[in-house]
Amino acid sequence: MRKYNFIIFLLLGLVFPLKAQLFDAGPDRTICSGTGTDLGTNAEIPSSWCITWSPAEGLDDIHSARPHATPKKDTRYVATVLTDSWESISTDDVLIKVGFGVIKFSPAYLEQGSNHTVQATVTINPDHEPVTWAFAGASKGCALDTMTGIITPGNEYGTITMKAFKTNHPGCKATEDININEGTKDVEARDFAHSGRVAKGGVDTLYLIAESAANITAIPNESGFTDGSPYWYDDGNEHVILPEDGDPEYFYNTVASGDTAIFIAGSDVGGYEPKVIVCTLNYSELSIDLGAVVLGFKDRFKQINEFLKKNIAKRYPAIPNLSVEVNIGSMKYKKGRAEKYNNPGWDYKYTFEAGGSAKLSGKIFHPEFTGSLDLNLFGLSLSSELYIEPFFESSFTGSVIKDPSISNPDWNFLNPVKASVTGGVRGVFNIIGTGANYKITGGFNLAAKLTADLTFNTQTGELRIKFTLAPLQGNTKIGVEKLTDPKKKYTFLDYTVDLFDRWSSTNFLIHTFGQE
Numbered sequence: 001m002r003k004y005n006f007i008i009f010l011l012l013g014l015v016f017p018l019k020a021q022l023f024d025a026g027p028d029r030t031i032c033s034g035t036g037t038d039l040g041t042n043a044e045i046p047s048s049w050c051i052t053w054s055p056a057e058g059l060d061d062i063h064s065a066r067p068h069a070t071p072k073k074d075t076r077y078v079a080t081v082l083t084d085s086w087e088s089i090s091t092d093d094v095l096i097k098v099g100f101g102v103i104k105f106s107p108a109y110l111e112q113g114s115n116h117t118v119q120a121t122v123t124i125n126p127d128h129e130p131v132t133w134a135f136a137g138a139s140k141g142c143a144l145d146t147m148t149g150i151i152t153p154g155n156e157y158g159t160i161t162m163k164a165f166k167t168n169h170p171g172c173k174a175t176e177d178i179n180i181n182e183g184t185k186d187v188e189a190r191d192f193a194h195s196g197r198v199a200k201g202g203v204d205t206l207y208l209i210a211e212s213a214a215n216i217t218a219i220p221n222e223s224g225f226t227d228g229s230p231y232w233y234d235d236g237n238e239h240v241i242l243p244e245d246g247d248p249e250y251f252y253n254t255v256a257s258g259d260t261a262i263f264i265a266g267s268d269v270g271g272y273e274p275k276v277i278v279c280t281l282n283y284s285e286l287s288i289d290l291g292a293v294v295l296g297f298k299d300r301f302k303q304i305n306e307f308l309k310k311n312i313a314k315r316y317p318a319i320p321n322l323s324v325e326v327n328i329g330s331m332k333y334k335k336g337r338a339e340k341y342n343n344p345g346w347d348y349k350y351t352f353e354a355g356g357s358a359k360l361s362g363k364i365f366h367p368e369f370t371g372s373l374d375l376n377l378f379g380l381s382l383s384s385e386l387y388i389e390p391f392f393e394s395s396f397t398g399s400v401i402k403d404p405s406i407s408n409p410d411w412n413f414l415n416p417v418k419a420s421v422t423g424g425v426r427g428v429f430n431i432i433g434t435g436a437n438y439k440i441t442g443g444f445n446l447a448a449k450l451t452a453d454l455t456f457n458t459q460t461g462e463l464r465i466k467f468t469l470a471p472l473q474g475n476t477k478i479g480v481e482k483l484t485d486p487k488k489k490y491t492f493l494d495y496t497v498d499l500f501d502r503w504s505s506t507n508f509l510i511h512t513f514g515q516e
Helices: 002-015 295-315
Strands: 029-032 050-054 075-082 089-106 118-124 131-135 150-152 158-166 173-180 184-191 198-200 205-209 213-220 232-234 249-253 260-266 275-281 286-289 323-339 346-361 375-377 380-402 411-435 438-457 462-482 489-498 508-512
Touching (some): 089 173, 198 205, 198 275, 205 323, 295 323
Parallel strands (some): 029 089, 205 275
Antiparallel strands (some): 184 198, 346 380
């Protein structure tokens, strides 16, 4: 951004002639890093002028006429001023030297409970004036040599703030934080099966579902581990086998014996810090077969079917045997625990499966041919019937899932999702003979039907359709049934043939619901 500001002001300088200096950035000076200084002067300038300071580091407001600067190193600040209506442009600069400040620690951390000291040093003190050291806040049990800046750690964990100031000029000071631990900065647990699921020590809890595993890792400070650290501790869980002290990583296998929680600490005995919590959740899935629930609906459909047949037969005698059939093939609901995607937490996974079919058919008799053959021959009574039977059939199978362990946790279809719709008409001619407690049935039918099969690919989002046409299917059948015992039925002939070859289309792409 500063590069673009410079280019803009450079172009403005070529267009508008430079006039006398309009703004004073103030005198060069030396400051202490802890105190800071105001740039510019107290001279008033019109509020409509545009002021920009560069660089922005260490400034509280780059567009103020009097910004407060707290640089940590020597910095030259440049002020660029643009007057009303872009009439004039002016620049001025000021050099701010840091004469005292910036604390460094060697090593970069305190080792809790040890006798290893840390040397604090002020890196900028050109006059080599005497320095006094102090704690700016709680000491966390640490001891301090106020003259040399040597820190001896205590038995507490946490962060302390060190303050250094010139002994003869206490207003000139600098501050910096330092961590207290045994060399382990943090402990994290990573799901072995899902590398993106990481729990940080003292912040998150890693949930593992059923039999799973986690990598437990100790993270060192910038200067690395001290000898023998990390020191490993847990809550006494019998399933945890800790590694040797000093080993920064180990593998934890869970057991599916029930819900359990453990904590693993890479620290000394005193505070068990830092630590990470790992929970094992026993995988328990709730599964409900809803098929039994809908049996009542099937009975209700039967009642509706009988009601329709009875009333339609009264008004339209030529349309008997109307049939409405609904079948629930499968309907299940499942709920189980699941890990969240790239998240140490957990949630529930829901699955709903459904499948079924519906059929509608009825008979329309032809009055001229039905019953036209009505003979009594050698004790065998013969009659005939001719009717047209329109029919419609449909089926569906599919399932949806809501799974928090995938990148898209919303409801999604599972492969395959299929639907089929079939419609057609059937012409039937039968000859029926009865006699001597037997019934003889013979006849044939011709049917034409069109089927449309739909398939939805949940991976690609493609919805496709395929058509199948059966122009004319023929069937002939002869059977005998004993009237006194309906269970005794004999079929002498049952033959089906396609009088014309079936025709099937290719799969037509209806729509792609995938991402563009």
